Amino acid sequence: METLYFDLRPTRAKQQDVTEKIREAARILREGGLVAMPTETVYGLGANALDADAVARIFDVKGRPQDNPLILHLSGQQWLPRYCANIPALAFALARKFWPGPLTLVLKRRNNVPDCITAGLDTVAVRCPNHPVALALIRELGLPIAAPSANLSGRPSCTTAQEVMEDMGGKIQAVLDGGACTVGVESTILDLTGTQPRLLRPGGVSIEAIETLIGSITVDKAVTAPLSGDERPKAPGMKYKHYAPRVPLTVFSGAPDATAHEIERRMCPRTGIICFDEYRHLFEFQETRPIGSYNDTAEQARRVFSALREFDDTACTEIYAQCPDSRGLGFAVGNRLKRAAGFRVVECDAQRVILGLTGGTGAGKTTVLNIVEEMGGSVLDCDKVYHQLLDEDEDLRFEVRRAFRGVFTIDGTLDRQKLGAEVFAKPDQMARLNQIVYRYLVPVLERQIESVHEGLCAVDAVNLIESGLDRLCDATIAVTAPIEVRVRRVMARDGISERYARLRISSQKSDEYYRSKCGYELNNAADTPELFRQEARIFLRRLIEGLQEEKRYGVRGRKKGRVTRE
Numbered sequence: 001m002e003t004l005y006f007d008l009r010p011t012r013a014k015q016q017d018v019t020e021k022i023r024e025a026a027r028i029l030r031e032g033g034l035v036a037m038p039t040e041t042v043y044g045l046g047a048n049a050l051d052a053d054a055v056a057r058i059f060d061v062k063g064r065p066q067d068n069p070l071i072l073h074l075s076g077q078q079w080l081p082r083y084c085a086n087i088p089a090l091a092f093a094l095a096r097k098f099w100p101g102p103l104t105l106v107l108k109r110r111n112n113v114p115d116c117i118t119a120g121l122d123t124v125a126v127r128c129p130n131h132p133v134a135l136a137l138i139r140e141l142g143l144p145i146a147a148p149s150a151n152l153s154g155r156p157s158c159t160t161a162q163e164v165m166e167d168m169g170g171k172i173q174a175v176l177d178g179g180a181c182t183v184g185v186e187s188t189i190l191d192l193t194g195t196q197p198r199l200l201r202p203g204g205v206s207i208e209a210i211e212t213l214i215g216s217i218t219v220d221k222a223v224t225a226p227l228s229g230d231e232r233p234k235a236p237g238m239k240y241k242h243y244a245p246r247v248p249l250t251v252f253s254g255a256p257d258a259t260a261h262e263i264e265r266r267m268c269p270r271t272g273i274i275c276f277d278e279y280r281h282l283f284e285f286q287e288t289r290p291i292g293s294y295n296d297t298a299e300q301a302r303r304v305f306s307a308l309r310e311f312d313d314t315a316c317t318e319i320y321a322q323c324p325d326s327r328g329l330g331f332a333v334g335n336r337l338k339r340a341a342g343f344r345v346v347e348c349d350a351q352r353v354i355l356g357l358t359g360g361t362g363a364g365k366t367t368v369l370n371i372v373e374e375m376g377g378s379v380l381d382c383d384k385v386y387h388q389l390l391d392e393d394e395d396l397r398f399e400v401r402r403a404f405r406g407v408f409t410i411d412g413t414l415d416r417q418k419l420g421a422e423v424f425a426k427p428d429q430m431a432r433l434n435q436i437v438y439r440y441l442v443p444v445l446e447r448q449i450e451s452v453h454e455g456l457c458a459v460d461a462v463n464l465i466e467s468g469l470d471r472l473c474d475a476t477i478a479v480t481a482p483i484e485v486r487v488r489r490v491m492a493r494d495g496i497s498e499r500y501a502r503l504r505i506s507s508q509k510s511d512e513y514y515r516s517k518c519g520y521e522l523n524n525a526a527d528t529p530e531l532f533r534q535e536a537r538i539f540l541r542r543l544i545e546g547l548q549e550e551k552r553y554g555v556r557g558r559k560k561g562r563v564t565r566e
């Protein structure tokens with residue numbers, strides 16, 4: 001199918017032409033065709049809302065799940081009684097204030113609204129868009145237009161006609177180009193059918209603006225958190241994966257200095273960056289899409305979807321994004337970013353400190369971890385999580401069984417000694433086991449680390465560096481000790497012979513290795529254990545204070561706050 005392109009941008013088209021093209025577009029809609037139209041929020045994929053066959057085609061073309069209802073676009077509040085029942089006075093008050101504009105109201109439906117629009121619900125979502133082209137088209141048609149955002153289902157919404165062409169070219173009858181959308185994120189959805197107005201989706205009208213008019217509103221749970229498998233959101237669309245770019249996105253929330261600093265610390269050469277304009281210079285060697293000043297949420301809203309889309313044409317393997325705070329339109333921008341990230345959010349709280357601890361046996365890692373706990377911190381024991389997974393994760397067990405035949409007994413328990421015999425002292429087998437294990441273990445550990453929102457947490461991992469977990473830590477510490485000290489300690493601790501203790505130590509990586517890979521070293525050469533504990537306590541306190549200061553003052557205070565390497 002050839003998709004007609006009508007250029008209706010005010011600077012390009014004469015009024016006479018515009019009127020003619022709108023008439024033609026309305027004729028296409030009347031005949032059951034689909035027309036993409038500009039609105040102030042995002043482009044919509046329009047059909048005559050009372051033509052069930054045309055509406056069904058919207059779902060086809062977008063690849064949209066059938067249980068996700070559509071918004072009716074009206075020419076004004078005078079149409080409300082035609083399609084909605086039991087309309088509360090509040091609806092008229094809101095419409096008077098915000099229409100035409102980016103506010104969608106959910107009201108009781110009337111029976112003339114086709115079931116496929118409402119996905120069988122007894123409510124219908126309605127709004128009056130604030131764009132001359134959309135308004136002219138609705139008036140010319142004389143009927144409401146059903147229009148979801150004009151992107152393929154799951155992709156970021158389109159804010160220019162070119163983006164619509166990418167997703168819809170060849171699939172629909174026409175695209176009306178009305179220029180770039182001036183709001184850039186979809187409408188705010190407010191459900192007025194319950195006892196209290198409930199926000200189902202933050203959008204182009206801020207919560208503050210709504211609350212100024214009608215007092216406090218409830219924010220639906222699905223807005224701020226992912227739903228668990230069997231929960232049903234009020235807005236069916238909230239349960240689907242949304243706005244997602246091709247590669248994984250991680251969102252960093254917190255003060256802009258702190259998020260920029262955290263991104264800078266974790267990024268790899270092929271990490272794409274969505275940042276505020278002020279921080280662009282930090283990422284000059286990265287693929288970067290600035291989305292406006294950190295206090296200009298209106299500009300961020302205009303640019304966020306295009307930024308997400310543009311990464312699909314780059315070689316980036318992941319995207320990191322700075323998240324605005326939730327004031328004004330920032331709430332909607334942050335919501336879109338978090339949804340696009342599947343709620344993969346790193347909290348960059350200045351007070352939160354994650355330390356990665358590693359080192360060979362007998363050096364004193366456990367002593368340091370005990371001190372972390374005495375300081376009120378928590379310890380993430382990676383070895384323990386590993387063993388839990390080996391006991392419980394069927395997929396991991398299957399892969400280990402396939403790679404190392406005979407390490408599971410008949411009743412399904414893992415023979416650890418047998419597995420040990422297969423891999424210890426055989427570097428290639430060890431590498432093979434690690435390759436399997438990391439694939440399961442690292443995402444679990446990542447989630448656990450990321451769920452630490454405040455306070456101190458020490459990650460205890462022999463393979464901190466090899467697994468890549470060091471990237472998630474604010475600082476990495478190698479705990480080292482002279483060989484003779486380690487030998488004595490391992491003999492006493494495990495009751496083994498000197499020869500065996502030396503063998504075990506020599507089968508591990510050297511102190512030099514850990515020293516070269518970690519940011520800090522804590523060398524356990526003190527004369528007594530108590531002395532080492534004192535030293536370690538002072539070291540940790542200084543390090544943590546320095547890291548917190550560094551985070552608080554962000555990139556600019558960085559040098560000042562740095563703890564020198566011990």
Ligand code: TXA
Nearest residue numbers: 041043044069070123124125148149186187235236237
């Ligand atoms: O700004 C916008 O609202 C854009 C432009 C084109 O108008 N439209 C838009 O439509 O964002 P769409 O289909 O991408 O998102 C509509 C959202 C979905 O999450 C859907 O589940 C929800 O509105 N929705 C529709 N009808 C509803 C209803 N009766 N009750 C609750 N949620 C509803």
Ligand code: MG
Nearest residue numbers: 148149150157
């Ligand atoms: Mg959409």
